[in-house]
Amino acid sequence: MQLRQPVGVDLRQVSDGENHFCVLCPVRLLDLADAGVVADHPVRTDLHLVKTGDTYSVVGEVRLRARLDCSRCLRPFEEELSWTLEVVFQRAGKGQSVQGQGSFEEDLERIAHDATHIDLTERVREALLLALPIKPLCGPECAGLCPVCGQDLNVGRCSCHTSPTDPRCAGLRDLSHLAAEHTHSNPTT
Numbered sequence: 001m002q003l004r005q006p007v008g009v010d011l012r013q014v015s016d017g018e019n020h021f022c023v024l025c026p027v028r029l030l031d032l033a034d035a036g037v038v039a040d041h042p043v044r045t046d047l048h049l050v051k052t053g054d055t056y057s058v059v060g061e062v063r064l065r066a067r068l069d070c071s072r073c074l075r076p077f078e079e080e081l082s083w084t085l086e087v088v089f090q091r092a093g094k095g096q097s098v099q100g101q102g103s104f105e106e107d108l109e110r111i112a113h114d115a116t117h118i119d120l121t122e123r124v125r126e127a128l129l130l131a132l133p134i135k136p137l138c139g140p141e142c143a144g145l146c147p148v149c150g151q152d153l154n155v156g157r158c159s160c161h162t163s164p165t166d167p168r169c170a171g172l173r174d175l176s177h178l179a180a181e182h183t184h185s186n187p188t189t
């Protein structure tokens with residue numbers, strides 16, 4: 001049963017008011033391989049939980065040092081993914097059925113009146129997917145690969161690097177041109 005919720009909280013350890021929990025979970029238990037999330041480190045979730053009567057308000061900071069592939073140069077690199085999840089769990093009244101367990105889209109989840117655990121696995125999984133960059137970059141200045149020979153331009157230039165058609169380089173040239181113009185027309189000097 002515990003295996004079904006790698007990221008969960010034992011409600012019997014929760015007291016009224018504020019609570020803090022830190023849950024570590026191996027990334028393989030979150031079924032994220034299909035999304036390209038690979039990591040040597042566990043997923044860390046810092047949970048801030050406030051209990052008010054039968055309501056548990058959870059704010060969690062999800063962090064994972066993941067291995068991604070750069071979308072420009074294709075080299076693997078590590079990046080810290082982080083996302084904040086927020087969800088409120090509410091106990092159903094006695095004899096009341098817990099309907100809508102599947103209403104996952106909402107930030108409110110009902111749990112059984114005698115539930116001993118809350119399961120945050122799906123929430124954490126979703127948070128990591130949201131934290132994943134659409135175009136991962138090993139660095140903002142990554143030079144990428146030569147479109148002709150495939151040489152990694154971060155490592156060194158290749159002999160075919162003469163084409164002026166790279167739009168990123170064109171943009172940079174425009175900017176330097178503007179900057180030069182600005183300096184020349186500055187009347188204060």
Ligand SMILES: [Zn+2]
Nearest residue numbers: 070073138142
């Ligand atoms: Zn790169």
Ligand SMILES: [Zn+2]
Nearest residue numbers: 146149158160
């Ligand atoms: Zn080349």
